[in-house]
Amino acid sequence: MKILLVNPPRYKNVDYVREGRCMQPKNVWNNIWPPLTLNYIATLLKKNNQVIIIDCIAENKNWSSLEKDLKTQKPDIVIINNGFPSAKGDLKLGSLAKKINPKIITITFGIFPTLLPEETLNNFRIDFVVMHEPEITMQELIAAIKNNSDFKKVKGIAYKEQNKIVFTKEREFIKDLDEELGFPDRNLIKNEAYTFPFDKKPFALLLLGRGCPFNCSFCVAPVYYGRKYRVRNPKKVVDEMQECYEKFEIKNFMFWGESFTTNRKFSIGICDELIKRKLKFDWITTTRVDTLDLELLNKMKKAGCYLLGLGIETPNEEILKNVNKNTSLKQIKNAIAICKKAKVKTMGHFIFGFPGETRKTAKKTIKFAKNCGVDYAQFYCAVPYPKTKYWDELEQKKQIVSKDWDLYEQNFAVTKTDELTPKDIMKFRTKGFNSFYIRPKFVLKQLTQIRSFKELWNTFIAGLSVLKWFSPKKK
Numbered sequence: 001m002k003i004l005l006v007n008p009p010r011y012k013n014v015d016y017v018r019e020g021r022c023m024q025p026k027n028v029w030n031n032i033w034p035p036l037t038l039n040y041i042a043t044l045l046k047k048n049n050q051v052i053i054i055d056c057i058a059e060n061k062n063w064s065s066l067e068k069d070l071k072t073q074k075p076d077i078v079i080i081n082n083g084f085p086s087a088k089g090d091l092k093l094g095s096l097a098k099k100i101n102p103k104i105i106t107i108t109f110g111i112f113p114t115l116l117p118e119e120t121l122n123n124f125r126i127d128f129v130v131m132h133e134p135e136i137t138m139q140e141l142i143a144a145i146k147n148n149s150d151f152k153k154v155k156g157i158a159y160k161e162q163n164k165i166v167f168t169k170e171r172e173f174i175k176d177l178d179e180e181l182g183f184p185d186r187n188l189i190k191n192e193a194y195t196f197p198f199d200k201k202p203f204a205l206l207l208l209g210r211g212c213p214f215n216c217s218f219c220v221a222p223v224y225y226g227r228k229y230r231v232r233n234p235k236k237v238v239d240e241m242q243e244c245y246e247k248f249e250i251k252n253f254m255f256w257g258e259s260f261t262t263n264r265k266f267s268i269g270i271c272d273e274l275i276k277r278k279l280k281f282d283w284i285t286t287t288r289v290d291t292l293d294l295e296l297l298n299k300m301k302k303a304g305c306y307l308l309g310l311g312i313e314t315p316n317e318e319i320l321k322n323v324n325k326n327t328s329l330k331q332i333k334n335a336i337a338i339c340k341k342a343k344v345k346t347m348g349h350f351i352f353g354f355p356g357e358t359r360k361t362a363k364k365t366i367k368f369a370k371n372c373g374v375d376y377a378q379f380y381c382a383v384p385y386p387k388t389k390y391w392d393e394l395e396q397k398k399q400i401v402s403k404d405w406d407l408y409e410q411n412f413a414v415t416k417t418d419e420l421t422p423k424d425i426m427k428f429r430t431k432g433f434n435s436f437y438i439r440p441k442f443v444l445k446q447l448t449q450i451r452s453f454k455e456l457w458n459t460f461i462a463g464l465s466v467l468k469w470f471s472p473k474k475k
Contacts, residue, residue: 001146002050004075005042007035008082009056009063011089012406016057018083018090019205019256021111021221024409032057034194036205036256037109038081039184041138046185049142058193063096070100077142080126082110084385085409087120094125105145109134111224112405115386117158121165129158132224133210135181137171173226177210178236183243191248201252204244206283208232208257209266214288215324217389218354218382221258229262234269241274241281255285259311262291271296271303282306286349289335290327297342307375309347310335314354314361315368322355323390336373348374350432351410353382353425355393357417362428366435379432380410381425 007018015026017033026032035055042051052073056066070078078097082090094106109130113120117129128151130137137156144154151159156171174180186204195202209231212221244250261267274281286309300308314320315329339346350369352362369377384391384400385408394400394415401422402414411429413422420428436442 001076001142002074003042003045003052003077003079003142004070004073005038005045005051005053005079006066006081006093007038007053007055007057008080008086008090008093009061009066011086014086016083016086018081018086018110020210021219021224023083023085023111025411026057031197032194033254034058034186034189034191034205035081036184036207037134038079039186039189040135040181040207041079041109042188043182043185044135044139045142046188048146051188053188055189055193058190066093067096067100070097070104074101075104077105077107077145079138080106080108082108082112084110084112085406087112087405091120091124091126094127098125107138107141109138111220111385114224115220117167118165121158121160127159131156131158132171132226133174136174173211173228173230175230177207177230177232181207183240186244186248191250196252202248202250203252203254204241204248204250205256206237206240206244206253208237208255208260208270208285209263210257212258213262214259215326217324217393218351218384220385220388223385223387225258229258231257231263231266234266234273237270238273238277238279241279242277245279245281251281253281253283255283257285259287259291260285260308261287261296264291264296268296268299271299271305274303275299280304285309286311288327290331292335292338294338294341297338297344301342301344305344307345307347308339309349310339310374312348312374313351314357314365315372316356316361316364319354319356319361333372340373345375346373347376347378348372349378349380351380351382352428352432353413353415353417353420353422355399355417357425358419359424362420362425366428366432369432369436370439377432377436379429379436381413381422381429382415383408383410384415 017024019033019036038053042053045051054069080090080093097104097106105127107128107130108126113129114131120126120129128141140154141157144151152168155169158165158167191202209229210225211227211229213227213229241253281304283304284307289310312332313325315332317329320327336346348369350365384394399416400414401416407414413425416422
C-alpha cells in the first residue's frame with residue numbers, strides 16, 4: 001500500500017512543532033524539530049509498504065501545495081501528525097484527502113486524539129484514531145486494513161462503526177524501545193531543514209526514553225507515555241549518534257526524553273560511551289532540578305552537553321506543592337549553582353498561573369528568574385490538558401475559562417486563579433520575557449559571545465522571531 005505520512009501545514013499562520021507531548025510554535029526556540037515519531041512510524045511501515053513523509057513545516061508547504069501532492073502521489077492511506085493547538089487545522093487534512101479520493105483511509109495520532117478521541121472522530125473526517133504510543137499500533141492497524149481483518153483485534157485504536165465509536169483494548173506500552181523501534185530511517189526526511197537558530201547547524205532529535213514516574217499534576221507525559229520511565233540502551237543511543245554523523249554529517253543533538261538524569265545509571269552510561277569513543281558531539285537536554293549532582297554534570301560537560309533545560313516552574317514552594325512538583329527552592333538554587341560549576345549553560349523554565357498564583361508570587365518569579373543565575377529563560381502560561389489531575393482540579397473549581405483548543409498552548413492563558421485573570425497571567429508572562437531579555441546585562445553578554453558576522457545576523461533574525469513569542473497575538 002502507498003502511505004503518506006504528513007506533518008500538516010502551518011495553522012493560522014503559525015508553524016508548529018508537533019512531537020509527543022511537545023506542541024509549540026516554532027518561535028519558542030526559533031527552530032523546527034524533525035518529526036521523530038512520524039519518522040519512526042514510517043521506518044516500521046516501509047518494510048511492507050511504500051511510504052513518503054511530507055513535513056509541510058520544514059518544506060514550507062501550504063494547503064494548496066499539499067493538495068497537489070495528494071493528487072500526484074495517490075496514497076491509499078494518509079497518516080496525520082496532530083498537535084493540540086493546531087488540531088482543528090491538522091485534522092482538516094482528513095476532509096482534503098476524502099475530497100480528492102473518498103477511498104483514502106485517514107488515520108491520526110498524537111496528544112489531541114489520545115485525549116479527545118470522540119471529538120476527533122465526531123467532528124473530523126478521520127477513519128481511525130491511534131492512541132498513546134503509535135508505532136506498534138500503527139503497524140498492526142495497517143496490516144489489518146491490508147488484510148481486511150477485524151479491527152477490534154488491534155489494541156489502542158478508536159473508530160466508528162454504524163455511527164457508534166468503538167474503542168479497542170488499551171495497548172501495553174513498549175517494553176524495549178531499541179528492540180521494537182530500532183533507529184528511525186533519516187533518509188526519509190530532509191535533515192538539512194532542521195537546524196539550530198544561531199549557528200544554523202543541522203541537528204537530530206534523539207529518543208532517549210518514554211514515560212515519567214513523577215506526579216506533576218499539570219503534565220500530560222504520564223497520560224500519553226505512562227508512568228514507568230523506559231530508557232534505551234546507552235550504547236544504542238551512541239550508535240545512533242554515530243550513524244547520524246557518518247551518514248548525514250550531523251554532530252549536534254537534542255536528547256528527547258522526560259528527564260535526562262532521572263535514571264542516573266542511564267545518563268552516566270551515555271556520557272561514558274561518548275567519552276570512551278572520543279566522539280566530539282554537542283548536545284542539549286532537559287531535566288528536573290532534584291536529580292542532579294556535580295559529578296554527573298562534570299561528566300555530561302565532558303561528553304558534550306552544553307545546555308541543560310531545568311524545570312523550575314516557580315520559586316514559590318507552596319505553588320510547587322499545589323501542583324505536586326515535589327521540588328524545593330533549595331534544590332532549584334543548588335541545581336543552578338552546580339551547573340555553573342560544571343560550566344553547563346542553563347535554560348530555566350517558568351510557568352505562571354498555577355493554583356495559588358498571585359500578583360506578588362508572579363512578580364517574585366520574574367525577579368528570581370533575572371537573579372538566580374540561569375543563562376536563558378522560558379516563560380509560559382499554565383495549560384490544563386484534559387485527563388490530567390490539573391484539569392480535573394480546575395474543572396471542579398470552575399477556573400477553566402475557555403475550551404477553545406486553539407488556545408491550549410503555553411503562550412495563552414485559559415485559566416484563572418483566585419486573584420488573577422487569564423489576561424493578568426499573560427501579562428506576567430510577557431513581562432517575564434521583557435524583564436529577562438531586554439536588559440543591558442543580558443544583551444552585552446550575548447554580544448560578547450558572538451564569533452562572526454554570520455552568527456550576529458542569525459542572532460538578529462532569531463531575535464525578531466522570538467519577539468513574536470514574547471507577546472503573541474490573540475487567535
